[in-house]
Amino acid sequence: MNTADVMKQLEAVIDSRREADPNVSYVARLLNKGEDTVLKKIGEEATEVVIAAKSHDTEKIIYETADLVFHTMVMLAHYNLSFDDIAGELARREGLSGLVEKAARVDSLDESSSAELHPSRLNDA
Numbered sequence: 001m002n003t004a005d006v007m008k009q010l011e012a013v014i015d016s017r018r019e020a021d022p023n024v025s026y027v028a029r030l031l032n033k034g035e036d037t038v039l040k041k042i043g044e045e046a047t048e049v050v051i052a053a054k055s056h057d058t059e060k061i062i063y064e065t066a067d068l069v070f071h072t073m074v075m076l077a078h079y080n081l082s083f084d085d086i087a088g089e090l091a092r093r094e095g096l097s098g099l100v101e102k103a104a105r106v107d108s109l110d111e112s113s114s115a116e117l118h119p120s121r122l123n124d125a
């Protein structure tokens with residue numbers, strides 16, 4: 001199976017677990033416990049990825065990253081988002097250097113803060 005098919009299939013399984021019994025489905029249990037539990041798992045799994053990466057153990061990195069991706073998919077389901085939403089955002093960014101994007105963001109921040117300090121706005125306060 002290619003990557004896109006794996007993600008689509010996992011997404012469909014997660015979606016199908018919305019109404020499943022939390023006693024037999026881990027996904028149903030997580031979704032039933034709600035936002036805080038779903039988000040706590042993301043934090044835990046992200047930390048485990050960092051620890052695995054620092055160990056330079058390839059198998060552990062793959063295993064923990066799979067856990068993180070899986071729990072991220074559950075989090076997206078919680079917010080009724082799909083992996084297509086993320087793929088769409090990544091596609092939108094394609095070809096736009098992170099450095100160029102950051103420079104544009106910093107410039108626009110500078111413009112808005114200098115506008116705040118502009119003498120014509122002194123009476124606004």
Ligand SMILES: N=c1c2ncn([C@@H]3O[C@H](COP(=O)(O)OP(=O)(O)OP(=O)(O)O)[C@@H](O)[C@H]3O)c2ncn1[C@@H]1O[C@H](COP(=O)(O)O)[C@@H](O)[C@H]1O
Nearest residue numbers: 010013014017020024025026027028029044066067070071
């Ligand atoms: N890909 C996964 C998957 N990856 C990880 N996990 C589970 O996620 C949990 C990870 O938690 P931890 O490593 O923190 O272990 P833990 O301390 O036991 O976890 P907690 O007690 O904190 O929940 C483990 O129970 C893993 O088995 C997954 N559970 C399910 N899936 C997929 O989701 C499908 C539906 O699963 P069910 O809803 O259980 O049928 C499965 O068929 C799989 O395709």
